Amino acid sequence: MLVLLYLCRMLYVVPTPVGNMEDMTMRAIRVLKEADLILAEDTRTSGVLLSHYDIHTPVLAHHKYNEHESVNEFVSRLQAGATIALISDAGTPGISDPGFLLVREAVKKGVEVQTLPGATAFVPSLVSSGLPCDRFIFEGFLPQKKGRQTRLLLYKDEERSVIFYESPRRLLKTLEQFVCEYGEERQVCVSREISKIHESHVRGSLREVTDYFTQHEPLGEIVIILGPAIPQQNTEGDAGNELIMGKGKSKNKYKTEKI
Secondary structure, three states: OOOOOOOOOEEEEOOEOOOOHHHOOHHHHHHHHHOOEEEEOOHHHHHHHHHHOOOOOOEEEOOOOOHHHHHHHHHHHHHOOOEEEEEOOOEOOOOOOOOHHHHHHHHHOOOOEEEOOOOOOHHHHHHHHOOOOOOEEEEEEOOOOOOHHHHHHHOOOOOOEEEEEEOHHHHHHHHHHHHHHHOOOOEEEEEEOOOOOOOEEEEEEHHHHHHHHHHOOOOOOEEEEEOOOOOOOOOOOOOOOOOEEEEEOHHHOEEEEEO
């Protein structure tokens, strides 16, 4: 008699909240509870989230400093029938976070990979910016030294919105470089602390937004949305070139204020 043994091997890529704990989906919680193993970027950071949702699945570290050494071990576990869930400190693994290497090797070995929909910082930043979001480019973090100028020049005549991640301590320097490369009038939105109590969006020309952060120290996680080089036709009700900051409130209630 022929017996077929089916191994329930699966790699789940699971987004975690970038701010508000309530952004965790019901499916994500179930997957993390049912998995044989959770791979976390920082086990201490993820431990807070897992404890909050009463998740007791075993957790091992998987981050940029050890992923090249550990990836084969985890792929072998997947091939043997394990179900593994991959998470990062915040957001979707693989988006400016560890994840690509494990997913690539799992796919090569014929392991099923499913990525759950969920939190990421750049999508709400883009949509809230008021800049065109029908077409866009995700750049992420710019190189700090080698290759930085080359990357900047790519977007001088870009007709789509461009998304950057930046640290608060480097934000002003980056905005000043943008002014030099793209001109003072190009539109931009700087979003910070997405999905947190102090979420805010500062919108205006590069000169206006740069001047604002010269006077107000940037804090928290930063997303920069650089508008297209080709001016977009204004419609009735547009804010024009006035600097606008939207301040986030609890329970995702927002208001827009003119500065």
